[in-house]
Amino acid sequence: MEETYTEKAVGNLAELFKIFGDATRIKILYAMLDAELCVNDIAGRLQMSQSSVSHQLRILKTSKLVKSRREGKSIFYSLDDEHVRFILSMGMEHIMEGEEK
Numbered sequence: 315m316e317e318t319y320t321e322k323a324v325g326n327l328a329e330l331f332k333i334f335g336d337a338t339r340i341k342i343l344y345a346m347l348d349a350e351l352c353v354n355d356i357a358g359r360l361q362m363s364q365s366s367v368s369h370q371l372r373i374l375k376t377s378k379l380v381k382s383r384r385e386g387k388s389i390f391y392s393l394d395d396e397h398v399r400f401i402l403s404m405g406m407e408h409i410m411e412g413e414e415k
Contacts, residue, residue, distance in 0.1 A: 333377045334401070338362070339370050343379065343393065343402055350383075350392035 319327075333339060338360075345351060345359050357367045371391055374380040381394045393399055 330377065333373065333379065334405070336370075338366070339374060340402070342367065342370055342374065343398065346380065346391060346393050347399065347402070350390040352388050352390050356391070 341360050342356055345356050351359075353364050353367050353371065356362070356371075357364045360367070371380060371382075375382060375391075378394050379398050380391050382389050382391050384390075
């Protein structure tokens with residue numbers, strides 16, 4: 315059965331894939347695969363400035379790919395839900411299969 319989608323839904327999906335189209339944002343998402351992290355932790359792991367990480371996290375949060383929680387003065391970030399983890403894993407699986415051919 316063929317599904318039909320509204321123009322708005324298709325546009326929103328295109329915007330989502332634009333967010334995934336940046337290697338820095340993908341690295342940040344991968345850093346959070348198994349743990350919730352603060353900006354300091356992410357910056358250290360990826361050898362980036364805190365400012366750059368914060369900028370990318372704002373984009374990821376606005377796109378509902380990451381969520382945050384405050385603990386005292388610290389803010390911890392994690393993947394928003396299992397859909398984000400699934401998109402990353404399916405994308406990487408697709409890429410790795412292509413490299414094997």
